[in-house]
Amino acid sequence: MLRELKIENLAIIKSLDLELENGLVVLTGETGAGKSIILDGINMLIGEKISTEMIRSDEKYVASEGVFEISKDTEIELKEMGIDMEDGEIIVRRELYKNGRGKIFLNGKRVPASTLKKIMNSVIDLVGQHEHQALLDKKYHIKLIDKFLDEDGVKLKKEVEDIYFSYKEIIKKIENNELIQKELKDKKELYEFQYNEIEEVDPKENEDEVLEEEYKKLFNAGKIKESLSLSRILLKDGEKNVMGMISKSKNAISNISRYGKEFKEILEKLANIYYDIEEAVYGIENSEADVEIDEYRLNKVVERLDKINNLKKKYGYDIKELLIYKQEIEEKLNKIDNNTINETELLKEKSRTEEKYEKKSKELTEKRRKIGEYIVYKLIEELSDLNMKGIKFEVEIKSKKEISKTGRDNVEFLVSTNIGEELKSLSKIVSGGEVSRIMLALKAIFSKVDNIPILIFDEIDTGIGGETVRKVSEKLRGIADNVQVVCITHSPQIAAVANQHFYIEKNILDEKTSTNVTKLNYEARVNEISRMLGGEAISEAVKNHAKELLKEGLK
Template structure:
């Protein structure tokens, strides 16, 4: 419900602060007093575009604010849309100035105009301005029809949504696999060449380092052999070899060992060194035997090192990186066969889901057709209540081939207002009096399911009179049990059925025209309704008629 409305500097409205305490509110006043300007202010709160011409003459900016009371269903819906509404109150604020600086706030947070529209379409509906008529937009018709689904229909609808979600996931997976497969197949020849080139060398980890060491030994074999031979000679051959010298030293000390224990210890130490040098000499002799001078082998090692270096330049700086690259190629090539199999499995799954989708959609369509028939009869009764006995309402359900989250149906509300005329979309209705009553009839049916809490009628009484307007007034009062009704009206019957009434008039202050609005008490309401009936010349008869309309026959009013 709209609880509070504040407008500053909107056209001829300087300051307006209204509190709505009831569910059926009438706005009355003389023609041109500014009733429609108030609706323009509300339009700003539901996402209407602003322009500087709306700002009051002599002022630099415009401010509009509305405080709405939310029910639990609306809070749930708004949270699903990402608005994070926790309180039961929704405060919409709009501000803009002549420099086109604009600000939109929802519960203290900045929002864009498009987001404001998305939010408020779930809260308020302005009937009389086509761009805000929720029921005229055929995009919502199937959604509204589905509000009447039974448990079976709701379960089918849920199942279809889940099914379509899975189909979308499968389509994405199939598309990704096909793209990857296509990319691999495009470069398959290159990948196979790279794999074979690496595979032919049969590389081993650390092989390059081992080859480098082997290369150095073979390349320096002559020099190594020469130095080892010389070392062997120094150690053991000739009179001045190390072993000969140590042997003599050992014998000399042994001859002195009887004289002192220290000479015996030195003799033992020399003996230990002698054994170590003999071991070294033995190792050197073995190394001499291991040295190989083989130019053919050296050439083969150089050739393999060159091949490894060539692969390094192409596929990685180390053998480890080259082997990792080879493994990746092997995996990519294996994906072609693997993805063929996975692709087929996914397509089979999709085929099964699509088949189930159409089966469930057909069952849901049958349920919708029954609901449509009941809805048509119910709306026709409402139209008849509103003095449109010849009008007929129709729900047209058309099948579509594409897969959607709502099934295979597309629904649109149609109507014919005269016998013999063809059915037309609601938005094509030209007569203001007819469209207002049709919207009222539809609202009477959908008010409990469309979740709109505020319904505003802009002069719904246009083009109707007598019995018709009385029926409209009764219907508005009935509708206000579930939905807040704000009605701009020139009709005494409608104003009389309202629970709260505001009087709007123009005044001139300091050479500026200004719209003033005030809430009427019961006596003031009787006099205002009497004025609507008889004009400024209020009579006892018009007052009596006003009391009769309001059901206040015993109320005394001074004329």
């Protein structure tokens, strides 16, 4: 509810500070006193466009500030936006300066007009000006219908929402899978070619090093064999001299080895030389026997090395890396086949989820249709009380092509205010009186469930009188049992049922016009309602009538 409203320098209002109570609050006063200007101040607080022309003459700025009690839903929304809360209240302040610059603060935090408008749409519904009425927005109608869902209906709606999000998750998986599969399929031919190319050569780890070694021996076989042969001949031919000399030297040292440690060491060295030369000769003979000049084998080695080196050069890998890459290709090729299987399973899951969604959505649609029938019945009943007997009303539920978290339904309230006219959107109602009464009837039905805590009716009594006004006053008072209702009115019957009554008057001081607002006590209310009944000439009979109205209204 709106707890406090402060306005500074708005048109003919210099300064205004109202403290509002629960229930029905009425604003009355003579035409031109500034009642609509107060609505302009409220408009500032709900994010509507404002102009520098609104600034009081000779002042530099205009400001409006309101203290609101808010619902739990709005409180949660604000906390998600990082706006601090205090005791379930928000303080909104909006300023506009002569240079056209403006500021908006919500609990001290600066916010844009779009954010303010979004938040305040769930706090205030201004009936009498189309742009402010939530009921005229067809996107809001399905939410209102769902406010009447019973426990099973709420549970069903949650099931539909959960299935919807599961469906979206499956679609996301399918799309991601399709992207992966497309990418893999695009590369499948390349992967298969590369795998087969590496498989055909089938290199073994370190094979190139072994082949390089063999190639050196085969290519230089003649030179190797010639060198080995020469070395063998030299050692063999010199064996008698060299080996004999070493043998004789060993014998000589052996005779003296027992006379000193150094002689034993010399003897060991001579023995080692002797055996090393023998082993060298043996090794040369064996190597010489192994070395063959094999052109056929040389060609095979060269051919094999070329294949391996071409692979290495092409892929930029050594053999070990080539083998790892081959394994990776094999895994990717397997993944393509596996993805095909996964896609089939996902499509089956998608189909099952769609069937489940359609089943639950139809059940939800049926519940909404029954609620729609109830709302139509109640609205016609309410409008009949308000002397609108020829009206037709329909809750139209059409199926959407696309699925949504709220189900398949598009819901819109349609109305025909005259016999023979086609049903049309609420927003296309032209007559101000019709709009007000239809909105009043709708609010009488929805005020208990739509969670908008403040309703403002701008001259709802326009164009009606007699018994209809009395019915309007009763409905306003009934709505005010659930939410705060602020009503600007010229009707004494409506003023008499208010919980709180403010009188707005225009004064001229120092050749400047100002608007003053006064909270009326009982006696002042009697006088104001008397003025509304009889004009300036107030008789005792008129006063008595005013007291009777108040007596009935205050019951």
